[in-house]
Amino acid sequence: MRARAVQRVDAPKAAARRRRSRGRVAYTPQSLLAVAVEAFNQRGYDGTSMEDLAHATGITKSSIYHHVRSKEELLRLAVSRALDGLFAMLEQPEARTGRAIDRLEHVVRVSVQVLVDELPYVTLLLRVRGNTDAEQWALQRRREFDREVSAIVRRAVEDGDLRDDVDPRLTTRLLFGMINSVVEWYEPSRTGSATDLADVVMRLAFDGLRRHGTAAHPGEGGGAG
Amino acid sequence: MRARAVQRVDAPKAAARRRRSRGRVAYTPQSLLAVAVEAFNQRGYDGTSMEDLAHATGITKSSIYHHVRSKEELLRLAVSRALDGLFAMLEQPEARTGRAIDRLEHVVRVSVQVLVDELPYVTLLLRVRGNTDAEQWALQRRREFDREVSAIVRRAVEDGDLRDDVDPRLTTRLLFGMINSVVEWYEPSRTGSATDLADVVMRLAFDGLRRHGTAAHPGEGGGAG
């Protein structure tokens, strides 16, 4: 998209130049973005002013405009990063070939991984409401993602691997409702690794939270309430 | 709560007075709220100006202030309504007595019902980020709700009715992540009734989306990661 060809020709020079007078490291669009997105997630995009960002970054409003064209550009960069991660996953061979249920498992596992790896960016993406052009575009791509996953679910139902008494589109929405909720509560320190989390999500999503198989437990457990 | 005793002594009078010159019906705080919440959900609370509300209601900004004290009061009224519905459900006898797994089923089913019945209000509640006092209070009550449901889940695990290989708190979060996602896509006309939806949610949540019983597909055994 758009002209990006000659963007980083002078990257080494720029990196070297990136330290400033008092040894402070200058911002790059990426490092600025990281701070901005954190603020956006805390107070909401509309609820965050450029002055808030100035305070969070330690530079002034006008200095921010040296790195990015506008506030909306920050939003666009953020949701792009999130969407890139999700769509890259759909391009992986494990998501495109093989039995549908296996492809779906891959999609679920890697989605959780992407959510955790790119947590703040995906968080912001999931909160976009469509007020601006950038947000409209993000919504559109999210719908596209949803459609592609739905197709896999539908195929897995046809294969006889998934229950056929529920609409695939509805299944997809509920499944990703569960996955996406990760951004609401995940904390790297408190919650486990992304891999462990993906395991739990897989187990709950595919086998449900009811106890299976053994049924060897004593009927009453611990007295009535 | 608070003093409501003598509030509606002149209710009939007020109702009669509630029609205006050209036959137009005047706003009540409730009818105003309905319009406001719809706007909030479309553009976000911070993204909605009082002028937006004026346009949506057909009266002027200043007239809105005749009915409510502030923009934030509208938010407070909205999230209160949502929270009242959810906590009322927790007070029902079916949620307080009996086997934990049955209580949980009741909580899940009625939660879906409340979400659908009070869709715009719950939608707004779930998007609150804690910028203002009203939002902080809403977040606190949401956490309280979560804690109460978690306790039921934990008990159901102890009873041996739910799988014990997953942390109850995590289970609750994923479960309600799935349920709450309803606000992102539910449309009364397109989606089925709330009861049907609750059925689907129950089936997926408790038994998973994998096909059961028959197991007529070639094994191969998923492979671990």
Add this chain to the structure above:
DNA sequence: GGCGCCCGTCCGAACGTTCGGTCGTGTACC
């Protein structure tokens, strides 16, 4: 039954503040 006042409802025009964004300048480094 006609009159006059009250009050609920709404309005247009402002208020002071904050918004996203611009401008001209300073300064350290290559």
Add this chain to the structure above:
DNA sequence: GGTACACGACCGAACGTTCGGACGGGCGCC
């Protein structure tokens, strides 16, 4: 001396909110 980065001062527009007043139906009074 050119470039990268930062600054403080500033802009017009939009923000949430306030204010004084207009309009008209319901009710007490005669």
